[in-house]
Amino acid sequence: MNEKYTRAVKELLYKMADDLLILGHRNSEWTGIGPMLEEDISFSSMAQDKIGQSLALYQLLNNLGEAEPDTVAFTRNQQQFHNCQLVEYPIGEYDFSLMRHFLFDNAELLRYDLMMDSSYEPLAKLARKFKGELKYHKFHGDTFVMQLGKGTAESKRRMQDSLNFCWNLALGIFEESPYESTLVDEGIWKGEAYLKLRWLEAVEPILAEAGLTIPDSSTWKPVYGGRTGKHTENLQPLLEEMTEVFRVDPGAEW
């Protein structure tokens, strides 16, 4: 691997891992207070999956010479996190958390699907490993959106409001990397622009069938910045909470 290739892969792995760590942490905030026992367990399991996936990606980074996964997860400041802003927002009401999960996990399944063909073999291997988990995450998101979109007037209104709120943030998932052309040319993966098209093709029919309306494309303003370390005021409190125990005793054995 030449230096350019490695730099591009690292940037890619960091943003993917950070998305998963931050959203995994956010979604775990529902544990114990989910809307019903069965959903509490399902949503918590998926949050756990995400943290596990982020660990596997941080491990790849470690193999490429970056610090240990725990060090990377718990000692960086917010400017060093490359997650998109969508994932750092507080959990809000359940409609928001579900809509975010639906939009994000549809993109995740497609993203890792594309990465199964990656020229960077360790990533292709992980993508194949994650496939089953991601399929369930999408199934969960799709089923809830369908159920609540077609549910009562209140559930429909809530899902529509959440969709309106999430949309531009979700478009921010696809903020391009400075190494985009290297990633595409070297066959690491097909890139954010391609993923975005595939994602639109995937979510549009589901939202339409659920009776929900995507905001008019003239109003689309992707919220970028997350991938270069620019975050909302919501990330820092999350990092403080997430790293609280680690900071008390960084050398603790678990």
Place this chain on the structure above:
Amino acid sequence: MIIKSLDPRISRAQISDEPGTEQELKPLEHFETYEVFHQKKRGTHHQHVGTVHAPNPEMALLFGKEQYGRRGVCVNIWVARTTDIFASDYDDDDIFSTTPDKQYREAAPYKVMDRINAYKAKQGS
């Protein structure tokens, strides 16, 4: 007094702590139940593992997977509405009462090992 709890689900239900004031649940407040069956290996039988609350079969499948398929091996899940299960009545459990006496229905008591061993000995010789 309405019971106050850190669990929002309890607080939301507005439950009174006075005895005898329990209220009927309104429609949509509670989902029906589904029985969950899982299969450990293709070709083997599905086994009943428990119950989930859900508004429809799709969601029952969604919940059944995480409730009962999240630990251990599982290759397939069935869900069935609890009310669709047609069951015998416990008052009629006497229909089973003489079954333990009918040992002749068990293959185990037949004394076939002598013959099997004799056959094996013959083959070996």
